[in-house]
């Protein structure tokens with residue numbers, strides 16, 4: 621049974637950083653590092669509205685659930701589409717952190733949220749943390765958190781460019797003196813790339829495949845630039861015409877072509893951001909390069925492709941999937957160092973009783 625979050629958050633000691641992602645939720649505990657990294661998925665019983673499974677277990681149910689059980693991704697396109705389910709999800713992750721015995725009173729919580737979200741959505745994220753017993757809740761824009769997590773010198777008077785490609789959103793930002801100077805966000809990212817593979821299988825091979833199959837194919841053979849050794853991958857699904865199970869082997873060249881639509885949209889966004897950047901900052905970026913973060917940064921050849929098209933250095937951040945969470949964690953540890961960065965987000969305090 622799901623218990624109120626307030627019964628749980630109060631048990632924590634250390635301050636928390638949370639990357640509430642469309643695809644994955646990561647929790648960073650001060651002094652301990654990343655302690656939770658699981659898919660943002662909840663399996664809910666439609667009749668009772670109870671959460672049956674969360675995270676890894678729920679993701680395994682996607683596309684395989686009976687009609688009465690729905691696997692919900694409550695953060696569609698980087699925004700909180702379903703507040704109750706987000707609460708259930710946070711409840712589960714927090715209980716997991718608790719089991720790992722990070723005990724103490726009301727923590728401060730810093731939540732990474734996409735920069736395009738509305739004030740109402742920011743409030744929804746903070747309310748979830750506060751109702752869970754957090755002492756103070758802050759939101760920070762994901763590209764800023766990603767830049768901090770990637771170790772960029774965000775507080776210095778130099779321009780840093782970060783591209784955060786997640787599941788639902790791609791964010792591009794130029795940061796200088798602790799603030800975001802230029803920022804673009806679109807709801808085209810990893811999920812759209814998976815969708816493009818689903819469409820390709822249907823259109824070119826009369827094959828109906830699920831989201832997980834598409835994502836696995838993207839990870840195994842998806843690319844944005846010719847590979848030194850092209851690969852082959854088997855797509856398994858159902859024949860569109862006969863309804864029978866079917867497997868088709870496809871090449872990485874076909875997949876590259878299939879995903880070129882969303883990949884080009886992401887590249888165009890990065891180009892637009894470069895074009896809009898004030899000249900003195902672009903000089904810094906040409907020297908220091910563009911840093912790619914988020915799971916989408918792992919798409920093979922994306923760095924090479926960008927380097928070739930933009931003619932400037934492009935680097936993939938270390939461990940790009942955890943950049944935002946590590947950034948929120950660093951901010952939670954030293955709020956005073958990140959006042960300007962947090963100003964882009966917002967603080968909410970618990971009403972005193």
Ligand SMILES: Nc1ncnc2c1ncn2[C@@H]1O[C@H](COP(=O)(O)OP(=O)(O)OP(=O)(O)O)[C@@H](O)[C@H]1O
Nearest residue numbers: 641642643644786787788789810914915916918919
């Ligand atoms: N090796 C890989 N190659 C390509 N894409 C990958 C790879 N590994 C993970 N991804 C993709 O990265 C995305 C998840 O990235 P991440 O966890 O940074 O997103 P998120 O924070 O949950 O989403 P958002 O920032 O939109 O809320 C998924 O679309 C996933 O398929």
